[in-house]
Every structure is written in C-alpha cells, then in structure tokens.
Amino acid sequence: MADALPKTPMLDELEKGGWPSFVTEIKLAAEKNPMGKDLLGLLERSYKEKIGHWKHGGIVGVMGYGGGVIGRYNDLPEEYPNISHFHTMRINQPAGWFYTSEALRGICDIWEKRGSGLTNMHGSTGDIILLGTSTDQLEPTFQDLAKIDFDIGGSGSDVRTPSCCCGMARCEWACYDTMAACYDFTMTYQDELHRPAFPYKFKFKFSGCPNDCVASIARSDMSIIGTWRDEIQIDKDAVKEYADSGMDIDSDVVGNCPGKCMAWDGKELKINDKFCVHCMHCINAMPKALRPGKDRGATILIGSKAPIVEGALLSSVLIPFIKMEPPYQEIKDLVDKMWDLWCEEGKNRERIGEFIQRIGLGNFLDEIEVDPIPEMVAHPRENPYVFYEDYYEDEDEDDEEGDDE
Amino acid sequence: MADERRTDYGPPHYEKFLPPIIKENYGKWKYHELLKPGVMVHVSESGAKLFTVRAGSPRLMSVDKIRMYADLADKYCGGYLRFTSRHNVEFLLTEQSNIDPLIDDLKKIGHPVGGIANSISAIVHTQGWIHCHSAATDASGVVKAVMDDLYEYFTETKLPGKLRIALACCLNMCGAVHCSDIAILGIHRRPPKVDHENLYKMCEIPNVSASCPTAAIRPATVDGKASVEVDEDRCMFCANCFTVCPAMPLADPLNDGVSIWVGGKVSNARHEPMFSKLAIPFLPNNPPRWPEVTSAIRKLVELWASNARKYERMGEWIERIGWPKFFQMSGIEFQKEHIDDFKHAGLTFKRSTHLTF
C-alpha cells in the first residue's frame, strides 16, 4: 500500500482504553484524505518532541466576512505539505445543538469534499468546528454551506457565536425560551458577528435557569440566566412521596438551602420565598415536587472572561430581573449603549468586564444610564477612598443666606 | 444572471431540527428522572415521554463517525439528535424499547453511555498540539488518558455529586476551565525567547510592550535592530506577548507542562459560582498518556468522593473542611506558588483565627 498511514507508536497508545479515541477518528479521516495522514505524522512528532508545530494564523477568510476562519500553518511545510495550510472554519451551530441526521450528513459531505473531514462537535464557544482546509477551499466551502443554510460564526474582536442551553425544548426548569432568545440575538447581531469592530470579543450565553448549563456566568460578556420572582411551586403529594421513599428532606434539601428559608416538620415543606436566593438546589433535588415559580424571566449579568489579559472574572449583576419577551428591546437598547461606550473608550484587547474594572462600575452605570442598586454588589465598599462627585463652595451658602434680601 | 451572493443569513432555525415530540411539548415539560446511567426520561404535562441517551464523544470527530451517529438517529430516533455543551451526543427517543438496542449499537462503535447526574461528564477541552499555536500541552491526548482512567465514573453514578473537569492548553483558556471542579491547565515556565532577527518585521513594538500585564517588556535595540527585551523576573508566562507577536515564543519542551486547579463551579445551586484554585503547580508533559496527570486526578476524585457529603461539589467540600485540611488530606505540598501575588492578592490571605488543627 503506497498510501499507508505513517507510523505513530505513541499515538497508537491512545487508541487503547475505554474512552473513544480521537486518534481513531484522525485515522478514519486519513484513510480518505492525505491531510489526515500528515496530521497524524505531525502530531506524533509533537508527542515525541513535546512541542506544537503550528504557527500564528495569517488573515484568511471568505468574501464579505471579517471573521469565522482561523488561519493556521504548520512550521514544517516541506515535511507535512498536505497540511501546510490547515485553516479552521467556525460554523454557527443551530440553537441548542439540535440536528437532524440529514443536516449532519449535509455538513459531512461538504467537509469530506472540501476539507480534512475532521471536526469538533463543538468548539468551546459553541460553533461547529470544521478542522483544517487549504486557503483555496474556504470560499467554496462557504458557498456549499450556504446551500444548506449554514452560516459562518464569529472570531476575533466581534460578537462571538451566541449559545444557549436546550431550555424549553427539553428542560422543565427553563424560565424563558433560551433557544428563541439565542436565535433572535444571533440574527439581530449578524453584522457585529461577522465583521470585527470591537476592542475585543463579546459573548452572549443564554441559560434557562441558575443551574447555568452553558456556563454563561463564567464565559460570557453578557450572561442571561433564567429565574423567577414569585413562589416556588410545591406539589405537596409529591413531597410526601419523596419523604416516603426515604429521602432525608431535612438534611438533603433544607440543610443545603443557601437562603436558609426552608422548613420541614416531617409533614409539610415550607418555603419563605422572600428569602429564597433562587439557587435551584431544592428543585434539582426534588424535581417532581418543586418547580420554579410562574412569574419567570431572567437575570442579566455582565463581564465574565478567562484570565487573558488582566485576570479572570465572573459576570456580575446588571439587571436582577427582566421579562424575556421578543424582541427583547430593553436588553438590546442596553447592549447598544454598552457597546457605544466600550468601542469609544475601551483599549485594544480589553474585554468589557476589564473595561468596567478600569473605569469603575459606578461610572459605567452612569454612562449607560442604569441606576446603581444593592443587587449589583456582594457588599458595599470597605475602603473609604470615595470619589465624591459634588461639594459645596463657601459662596453657595452665601447665596442661600443672601436670598432674604 | 448568477444569484446574488448570500451573506449574514445566520444559522438555520432550530425549529427545523426539533423532533415532533419536542415541538408538541415545548415549554411543557414537567419533570425528569434518571432511569439508569446516561439515560433519562422527561415527562410532559400531557404525559408524553421523551427518552434521552447520552454518550461520550472525543469531541474531535471524523465525518464518518458523525455519519454513524446520523445512522443511529435514523434507526432509533426518527433522525433527531443533539449535542451537549460538554461535547456529549444525545439521542432523543420516543420508544423506551429502543434504549437498550441503541446503547448496544453505541458500544459497538466505541461510545460509552453515561455522564448524567452524579457522574463525571465529558471533559470540556481545547485544541492543543492538534491545531493551536500557543499550546503548552496537548489537549485531546491528556483528556483521552484521563477519561480512560476515570471511565467508571462516567458510566456509573457513584459520586456524591457532579464532577466537572475541563482542560485548556494555555492561559487563553478556550473553555470554562477557571470554574471547574478540576481544571487541567497547560502552562509555560520559561520567559519568551525573543527572535530579535525577525521581531521588527513581524510585530509592532509598542503593541508588544503594551501587551504585557506586568510591564516586563521594554523596547530595545539588539544588534542594531529594533526589538524588545524582557525583564525575566517580572514574567509570569501568560503569553500575552506571544498572542500579539509571533517573535516571542514561550513553548519549550523542557519547561512546559500542566497545573491542576480544583474547587470551581458554574452552577448557582447551593454555593455561588466559584473560581478553581491552584492545587498542583506543575506536572510534566509526559505523552502519550500523561501518567502523572492521570494519577493526580484520580487521587483528587477519590479523595473528594470518599469525604464529601451528598450533593457537595469539590469546592463546597473544601470550603467546609478548609484548605489546610485539603492539603493535609491530599498530601499535596503547599508551596510559594499557591499564594496569589497578582492584583487583589490580599483578599485571598487568611484573615481570621478560624483554623483547624
């Protein structure tokens, strides 16, 4: 066989064991495509040398789009010519990552013809990742994808592809329609998604409840997390069934309530909803008996990010509760104001969370015309270095006294 | 005339991909139950039942594997399937009798079923040596080795609570690594080796200096060429400079490796979300199976599993017992690296006499 796969004794070790092997996947692709063969060879070499062989991407892309393609070249093109360019395309996933077999086959057929035949399902931000093709195939791949209605996702300093949990499609805890909101925002911000014009990236993530299955509080510049503001719905009979079936409601549920607002006397479960912090624990523990209330919406938080550049941040509260109804105009108006300010005053590679740290949350709120409220802080400041903004002049008093004249 | 070139049409509308049972019961789900590891049923107000079978995947997949999934979806689920935020694949069934045959077929193509409830879900991870320029370790290889080792915790639900592991191959952290029960983080430990020959051709010197969070980079002339110099004592190996300038490489086989972080969480259930904290400052890159990493992680998982109370996540458990106890029980040596020295480091110092002995 002239086309035998390269010898990869180290990688072969990773075909052993119970967990599905990425090496097996690369080999599957390599049977049909020389890119896979070179990728095996190059990766084996990295395993031997303990170092990567990829270079910074150049600017590559498809016509009319400023993002969505990650340029990638290896540093040993003579030895691994089939992957001398090996660019990644990010393809905007359908909300909630639902597919039909037909749609998936459509993508597979295109990528087998146009690229390496390797993918990530999915990338960390949520896109379908088509892993590796040459520069001349980028535009044709896009044209083919357009025929089956898949569009390119975000990269660089733009709106990154929004993502959401499956929400109402399959979760009883969804406090708003995450997939509808995610799709709506994605469509509203197509231009910002495809043409980088920000100081740095901006991510939206939509979770249907405080369990936050898409990690929006840790990984999105704007985190939209479902919640409710009335009483948790209690099905008394179902509570009894849990108790009868041996659940220790006192220690498992009541004892773990961070709001310390539950009581169980062996017969009745009482919740003082005024002090419930909407953490989801009791509902997670007794899904048949407890459900979020009926007055549902979302908490909007802002600013989370990984460490680069100035340190990691979690998102913090901007709006404690808002109804989530299309077209979500109030949120979008706020987004516009934040972007205007951040684009004007943000530094290169400064995420909005870092920008807020730099200028101060109080000043940021002033600029976007949102009033400060105690829900926004874990506690008020401890240090007395306050930037008081107004003071009286002596003359002010004189003037007042002079009024008598 | 050729059609006008379409752009900005966005992703396909999700409704096209929802099975009829989901369309009919959208927003009407009442509760769900775990039937067995990796299998759950959602029950609607209407009484309709939707069965989900979750299988682990390597995330990096060939189109042939995706086609196998598509075939299984056709065979058992009317052609409908989805993926989760942690790279698992989920088959959506209406016939309970199809569950076991589907699981058997998944086993035949090498995909374990599990990852729901008190188990370890698939490891969220990044590209590593397969496709990224800034990797300090591989991603898929470490993940594969760790998941092989923790396999039983994916396929069974014998842990006290959920355990979420994530890996990022550099500090860019493409993945929620910084809020995971256990995070594996690729690290460099040697300052950038400045390529003075080429830097002025490839990079804007003011940008390079400005990129450094500790102001360790100064413009300098080296051998008559405009370049930069690095104050190595101030370098904390973040690779910001390399991100903006390819002539500042940090990757180095002798010094690259991984660090292990513990106790983060994203969910608001019980305790508020938390960042992961440093447990092990350095473990070597030892491909292909990273034995030091797999054994360190197994020890952490088992220590938590045998000591945590029901529902307690890694970070909640450690907070209850205190970090000194964690170091004592884990046998991990506490070192200078464990003490924060970046911004607001003082907030992480112990500022009370609440100590255990």
Ligand code: SF4
């Ligand atoms: S975030 Fe909440 S609503 Fe969304 S899938 Fe997770 S548990 Fe369900």
Ligand code: SF4
């Ligand atoms: S949701 Fe959380 S805070 Fe509210 S009652 Fe339940 S356990 Fe307590």
Ligand code: SF4
């Ligand atoms: S974590 Fe770093 S090395 Fe890994 S894929 Fe992301 S940027 Fe690349």
Ligand code: SF4
């Ligand atoms: S690695 Fe980070 S700290 Fe070190 S010189 Fe580069 S930017 Fe500065």
